[in-house]
Amino acid sequence: MQSKENKVDQEKIKEAVRMILEAIGEDPNREGLVETPDRIARLYEEICEGMWQESSEVLDKTFTVKDAEMLLEKDITFYSMCEHHMLPFFGKVHIAYIPNGKVVGLSKLARTVEVFARRLQLQEQMTVQIADAIMEELKPEGVMVMCEAEHTCMTMRGVRKPGTITTNIVTRGVFKDNEMLQNTFFQMLKG
Numbered sequence: 001m002q003s004k005e006n007k008v009d010q011e012k013i014k015e016a017v018r019m020i021l022e023a024i025g026e027d028p029n030r031e032g033l034v035e036t037p038d039r040i041a042r043l044y045e046e047i048c049e050g051m052w053q054e055s056s057e058v059l060d061k062t063f064t065v066k067d068a069e070m071l072l073e074k075d076i077t078f079y080s081m082c083e084h085h086m087l088p089f090f091g092k093v094h095i096a097y098i099p100n101g102k103v104v105g106l107s108k109l110a111r112t113v114e115v116f117a118r119r120l121q122l123q124e125q126m127t128v129q130i131a132d133a134i135m136e137e138l139k140p141e142g143v144m145v146m147c148e149a150e151h152t153c154m155t156m157r158g159v160r161k162p163g164t165i166t167t168n169i170v171t172r173g174v175f176k177d178n179e180m181l182q183n184t185f186f187q188m189l190k191g
């Protein structure tokens, strides 16, 4: 991973995009394309922003609560980039955790998702990183994260039908192997 000071090398991206355009037989100097390398360079600065952020900075402000039960933040929208094809995958993340005295503002969970979504990713890896960050920072009794995503590298290329959703779940702490807690998660998700 690059250091905080060392952000996207815009000139390198511009050069690379011009090369891709030439390689597919395009004219990088035609009107519609002349500013494309510059646009893409700025775009990457934004969609890879998570590389220079730490989830520990997002989750550092906690509140103390006694006897809190399961908290669920559902339908956190995210956009990420598949690291195998550098094409977008996007969807929703649902996060539940059982606090051990410490909770965070709900917007912080959405910000945590952003930190891990805004970089080249794999769905399973992103879900694990979100769950582990919450375990690490909040030290809850347990956490359960569900991710539902559409991968344009699959739907655009016609391997699967458009709209196909890939779903995965990561459980940590008391959620692991606890069917009752997992069912409560699914019921809260529906409700």
Ligand code: ZN
Pocket (backbone or CB within 6 Å): 082, 083, 084, 085, 086, 087, 151, 153, 154
């Ligand atoms: Zn892919």
